[in-house]
Amino acid sequence: MSDNWYVDSGIPEPPVPHGNSRNAANAKSHASDDVQSTMQFSPLPPAAQFTGPSTAQPASDVNLSQFEDRSDEGAATSHGHVGLIVTLVLLFLLIAAAVGGFFAAQSYFSDKAAPGVMFGSRSVAGQNAAQLTQTVTSAVSDSRVEVADNTEHDTKVSLKDLGVMVNVKATVNKLLQAKSSAGALRINPFQRQQVALVSSTDESAMSDYLTTTFVPQNERAKASTVAYDKETKQFVVTVGRQGKAPQLATVKSAVAQIVNNPGSTTSAAITYGSVSMPISEDAARQTADTANKQIDQSVEINNGEGKSFTIPADVLATWIKPTSNLDKGTVTLQYDQDAISAYLQSELPKQLNQDPVTQEDITNAQGTVLTVTTKGVNGVTINNTDTTAQKVLDSLTNGSTQAITAETSVEKFTTNSHVADYTKPNGDMWIEVDRAKQIATVYKGSTLVKTFNVCTGKDDTQTDSGTYYVNIKYQTQDMRGADYFSPGVKWISYFNGGEGFHSAPWNPVGIATGNPVAYGSHGCVNMTADDAQWVFENAGVGTMVKVIGAQPTGAVR
Missing domain, CATH: 3.10.20.800 (Ubiquitin-like (UB roll))
Structure with a gap:
């Protein structure tokens, strides 16, 4: 195969090794292996990626070395940037989580006892008002003072027996407000605040209990006291006396310890002294x-x-x-x-x-309120x-x-609002009382319904002329005035103050003759029982009543 094989194949010529002869031999051996085993050969990067050769090294060595150096430098730079970004992102997330956690904690403890708030020997952090009420009540119930004298007479006493009045609500409020002055540090669990009971002590009650428990009755000194008597419904005084009484200093000190450490048991040793009446009768x-x-x-x-x-x-x-x-x-x-x-x-x-x-209003067509049949009430x-x-x-x-x-x-x-129409046939009901004729006529709009014989008020208490509305009704009522009393009057429908329709079984002649001069009322419209009942049952509250006509001079029938 010719020396131009590499060129003909499109693959650059392998670099020529240099150095000692051993390395050169190895390089030749590798080159020979590459030539003979082309299927296992991995092509080098295209020649365009290499820079030109230097005079100090063969072109192939220089180009490969520069390529490798640049590759390492790019990777290092890329890894450095990524690491910095990851670090910043993690730092941001940690800060965000801390800020979010802070505000979440502030919100969570806004209506609860703060971290680090102690009540007695226990933490009440996270308890709401209801839970704190139970905690305080339980602690008060568990609190005891073990009192003993020098005769080995002893007893365990509750706060209530010793005259201690605990304000549970105020104590709960104090627990909820604890550390509020610390501002943002209120939720810091390492900053603690001890909260005591809010209470007052009736020393007379304390003395009475201890005296009753430890001192024979005939030797006791007793303060004058004040208490409410249910029979007389007054506060009364029980006068005290001089005698022997326990000294309270050690017991008051024990109570103070429990107030600061509720739910605990403490002890107090008492002695006795001869005392005058501790509180005078005058006081x-x-x-x-x-x-x-x-x-x-x-x-x-x-x-x-x-x-x-x-x-x-x-x-x-x-x-x-x-x-x-x-x-x-x-x-x-x-x-x-x-x-x-x-x-x-x-x-x-x-x-x-x-x-x-x-x-409920009744109005005319123009919207003017004629009468209020039911007065509105705000919820x-x-x-x-x-x-x-x-x-x-x-x-x-x-x-x-x-x-x-x-x-x-x-x-x-x-x-x-109901718009009344008194003019159309079968419209709204109204009643006309004609004093001149001594009759009451019922209409529905323009339609006549019924006519009744009546007897109106006498001359000095005449039934008032004008337009009124039935405003209140009684099935039975005792009626009284300056000079009369009529018990058990039935079927009353008032329309003008004390004036109204009602039955008048005592006045049949006046109703029959229509003679208000001789048999007139104190202003009401007298009717028979049946007629008054009909008006009561049919003319509801809001029914218009018109009183017209002149007062007659005698009987009209």
Whole structure:
């Protein structure tokens, strides 16, 4: 085969190896193998991809070396760019996830206790108001003070027995607001805040319990106390006495520990001392007088739409808690906010909610309202009873007698209008009362329906002339005035204040003769029972009544 085989085949000539003779021999051997085994030979890249030869090396070596160097440099550059982009993307995603997580956590804990909020020995993070209420109530129930004296007499006592009044709602609010001043760091779980019970202590109740438990009855000292008496419906005073009483310092300290660590049990050792009456009768009497003034005052709540109710005095009394301070010898009044809130949450909707009532009007053809047969009433729904509870508490504290308006949602009533037509045949019903003829005629539009004999008002209480509308009806009613009383009057249809159609079984002569001068009424239209019943049953509220004619001088029939 000729030396031009590579050229004829279109494949560049293989590079000529150089270096030591061994390498050269190997190169020749490889070249020979390539020539003899063309099926296993992989073509080199086209010559156009190589640069021109240098003088230092054969053209083939230079071109291949440059190609390989460029390929390595491009790959390294490409990998570097990709790595940087991946790093930036990952960093961006991590930042986005952190920011998103932060705002998600802020939203999640907006109405819950924050991370790091502690109540007693437990974390309450993530608990909502209902769950916190259960947690606080349970902790109060589990709290105990183990009291013992030097005679090995001991007992475990609840907070309630020791006169401790816990405000559960205020405690829950305090837990929900904990760490709120920390701003964005509120959700930091490593920043902790301990929340204590919101409570007050009636030291007189504490002393009474411990005295009853540890001191024989004939040795006890007792403070004068104030309490509500259901029979007299007044706060009354029980006068105290001097004697032996337990010292409260260690027990008050134990209570303070539990207030700061609810749900726990702590111990207190008590001693005794001889004391005078801890609270005088006069001090208690002054407090009882103040409490009685408060339950005598009217606490009225309205819905802003004409409906109201007054809180009963015996309910007010259950909210007032006389609280004794034995160190100061005083009795002060405190208020059970939880009880106020619970009562109003239950009672306000029952007392002040109202369904809307559609107003029914009768109009003429020009749209003028002739009469309102049913007065419209706005619908009212009580909202946020806690706001009203705070107003009631403020009213009791300040001794205010001003009415309280509850927070409500109002649904405006709608109106239906009926256009009356009193001129066409069989139109709307109306009644004409003719005083001159002493008759009442019923029409439907222009169609005459019925005529009744009547007796109208006497000279000094004449039935008023004019156009009116039936506005209210009673099947039976006791009727009274300045100089008369008529019990059990039947079939009454009022159209003008106290004037109306009704049965008058005591006046058959006046109705028969049509003589209002001698037998007239106090302004009403007297009828027989059957006729008055017909009007009652057929002339609905809104029926027009026209009173015409002059007052007669005597009988017309």
